[in-house]
Amino acid sequence: MERDVEKELLYRLGLGESSGRESSAVDIEGKVRQIYGQLVAEYSGKPVRNPYEIQRLLRDRYKLLVSENLVKLVVAAFLAGRPVLFEGPPGTGKTEIAEAILTLWAGKQAFIITCSENYDEYRVIGDFHPLMALRYGFNEASFIPRPLLAALILDAGVLVDEIRRSSEELQNLLLDIIDKRRIIVPEIRRVFRARGIGFQMIFTSNPEDFAQNELSDAFLRRVVRIPFRYPSPEEEAEIVRLRYDVEVELEPSLLKAMIMTVNILREKAAYKPGPSDTVLWARIAGRLAKLRGANKVEMRDVVEAAVITLYKRVGEEDIVDEALEKVFGQKPG
Ligand SMILES: Nc1ncnc2c1ncn2[C@@H]1O[C@H](COP(=O)(O)OP(=O)(O)OP(=O)(O)O)[C@@H](O)[C@H]1O
Numbered sequence: 001m002e003r004d005v006e007k008e009l010l011y012r013l014g015l016g017e018s019s020g021r022e023s024s025a026v027d028i029e030g031k032v033r034q035i036y037g038q039l040v041a042e043y044s045g046k047p048v049r050n051p052y053e054i055q056r057l058l059r060d061r062y063k064l065l066v067s068e069n070l071v072k073l074v075v076a077a078f079l080a081g082r083p084v085l086f087e088g089p090p091g092t093g094k095t096e097i098a099e100a101i102l103t104l105w106a107g108k109q110a111f112i113i114t115c116s117e118n119y120d121e122y123r124v125i126g127d128f129h130p131l132m133a134l135r136y137g138f139n140e141a142s143f144i145p146r147p148l149l150a151a152l153i154l155d156a157g158v159l160v161d162e163i164r165r166s167s168e169e170l171q172n173l174l175l176d177i178i179d180k181r182r183i184i185v186p187e188i189r190r191v192f193r194a195r196g197i198g199f200q201m202i203f204t205s206n207p208e209d210f211a212q213n214e215l216s217d218a219f220l221r222r223v224v225r226i227p228f229r230y231p232s233p234e235e236e237a238e239i240v241r242l243r244y245d246v247e248v249e250l251e252p253s254l255l256k257a258m259i260m261t262v263n264i265l266r267e268k269a270a271y272k273p274g275p276s277d278t279v280l281w282a283r284i285a286g287r288l289a290k291l292r293g294a295n296k297v298e299m300r301d302v303v304e305a306a307v308i309t310l311y312k313r314v315g316e317e318d319i320v321d322e323a324l325e326k327v328f329g330q331k332p333g
């Protein structure tokens with residue numbers, strides 16, 4: 001009885017044969033569908049490959065303001081079989097834009113691999129379940145496919161976030177997979193090949209972040225690098241409008257002043273607020289106004305909200321206060 005329960009459990013984990021009537025799924029493709037099928041199905045639609053249509057959906061569905069040019073460059077890179085590197089300052093939408101484009105392109109929810117120093121092929125391609133391997137040996141039955149292999153098998157996209165935090169070995173491994181569009185798993189003597197062009201990669205990186213590795217020339221040679229910059233004040237205002245989610249009016253002049261403030265901090269402070277910070281600042285100010293029962297955001301809400309959204313580094317509060325005073329003639333009380 002106990003053994004049946006164990007077998008069933010292993011089967012449900014996609015790691016063994018079912019004791020029941022359901023067909024077995026010890027093959028890797030079946031296992032991938034069992035483990036990751038649900039995730040990938042979180043979004044399913046027809047692949048969207050037209051840059052104008054992608055741009056429209058990014059805006060309408062994902063509330064992301066992305067230039068037509070950027071989308072065109074990504075599409076051209078994908079069609080040329082090249083991965084893309086989004087590089088730029090924090091909070092400029094790299095991660096969200098990459099995930100959304102990959103998802104639309106494949107018509108399936110993209111996989112996300114968030115890099116860290118100790119990420120290796122076993123964490124991204126697959127490894128062996130220790131107990132299963134002891135019992136059944138190092139073979140398909142004990143092999144657990146990981147996101148990169150799953151994406152290749154399911155023809156989905158992969159977002160490799162913060163690539164500079166990974167080791168050079170991992171970068172090279174990823175490039176080899178992109179170059180050849182196949183993954184070799186020697187331990188189980190299998191070669192998996194991409195079936196369609198839904199399998200694409202976007203890397204993100206923020207070169208100003210601390211404790212990061214350099215990207216090798218070999219890596220840079222193979223990717224299409226798209227630099228991200230802070231948006232213009234007009235674009236940033238549009239981003240905040242897209243993301244602002246409170247039914248309390250935020251006047252354009254007030255928003256303009258907020259954007260002026262973050263631009264001063266981008267020049268003067270060590271912590272440079274990204275558009276993500278501006279969005280949060282506006283959302284908090286809107287909520288503070290709402291809590292007061294007001295139907296319009298006032299300057300005092302904005303200044304009060306600045307304390308929790310712009311005071312990021314100890315010792316930099318004065319720089320924030322100065323910027324607020326310069327723009328609003330007020331600083332937090
Ligand atoms: N172009 C944009 N359109 C819409 N929202 C944006 C845009 N750029 C930034 N944002 C805001 O920033 C948030 C996304 O930031 P995201 O995490 O993708 O940035 P990032 O560049 O990956 O930052 P980091 O370098 O810190 O990882 C969104 O939730 C939104 O509030």
Ligand SMILES: [Mg+2]
Nearest residue numbers: 094095161204
């Ligand atoms: Mg990011």
